[in-house]
Amino acid sequence: MSLPHAILTALLEKPSSGLELTRRFDRSIGYFWSATHQQIYRELGKLEVAGFIRALPSDQPSRGQKKQFAVLPAGRAELTRWASAEQESKPIRDALLLRLRASAVVGRAGLDEELRRHLALHRRQLAEYQEIEGRDFGAAAGPEDRLRRLVLRAGIGLETFWVDWLAQALTEVEDMDAAEPPQDRPGG
């Protein structure tokens, strides 16, 4: 249950409306904790009821009107509590690796294309991270920026790993396809 804490973190970094949060969850925060606007609006409602955030006063009351949210002391306390507690790590689910395992059983048809597609996606993501690093993290900075830079370095490291692994996997799969056509269950 980390979505509320992702939202609290984002709102502490900068008070925002639901839509602004959604935009930020498509970029920075969303690089490691994604959420749709539906989740965000629902969670904002819960956080407000719980007294963790409040809507900043606005003229118009509701729909079609921006509503800014700011974190209340209770919300900061909750985030502090969460951040100093042990996290249960969520189980891994990686569809691409599952697919490779399935391909070992039912054949490699279309596998090379999928690997190429993923390779392109990860290369693009890596380039984006590297651009952010060059833009936002030039000189040495305080602990806040050092921690954020560590997070970014995790992203860069992960994408670098995937790019390397996918390139190697693609080479191997092409090699297998050359030796033996990738029909379903080729040799038996």
Place this chain on the structure above:
Amino acid sequence: MSLPHAILTALLEKPSSGLELTRRFDRSIGYFWSATHQQIYRELGKLEVAGFIRALPSDQPSRGQKKQFAVLPAGRAELTRWASAEQESKPIRDALLLRLRASAVVGRAGLDEELRRHLALHRRQLAEYQEIEGRDFGAAAGPEDRLRRLVLRAGIGLETFWVDWLAQALTEVEDMDAAEPPQDRPGG
């Protein structure tokens, strides 16, 4: 929606009962697609109704009795179809990176312990993967084993990355803690 396909793959590798599947989802398959016994039994029921698998005949009918499942031709066809189609990649959610970001805002209390805990977990997982590699993948083999080895290499690469990153993150955080105590919002 990949759980049914994970189960079909596992059953094609070896027909199994629900509990045997559960055990395998705690090991090999579960390294990249985890599932609880609840999910597995429920999904087995659906796959049987859909005509993708069938229960092998047994003496006793139901509870407390092992029920072996085998994949039917329709099930193999479904897995083949799934494996040759494009996968929508699931959004990323990594609680540890989120926590680092939160720590940048509410302070680093307990962060070093959490990093050490993760480091130990990833080191253990890496050792397990390397042991499997040494045991199961000695000599060169057919395309099936080459694909499975690629999957294992992904696991090894990922764990290696995490071990390296966590070690570096820990060093940095300890350095920050030495310069400035890790209270909530230390310097402002």
Place this chain on the structure above:
DNA sequence: CTGTTTTATGCAACTTGTTGCATAAGGCTG
């Protein structure tokens, strides 16, 4: 042969995340 543990299957309720759609304000275009 009785009670406890282990193996094995499964239901029900709940939480989390996704998809599709509805509503409404404001700006733009002819």
Place this chain on the structure above:
DNA sequence: CAGCCTTATGCAACAAGTTGCATAAAACAG
């Protein structure tokens, strides 16, 4: 100013995953 697009918020239904518990047979201990 009528119609359309974009921005902004939100409901409802659904799908996926989790948690807690129930049931029952077999194995084991005394």
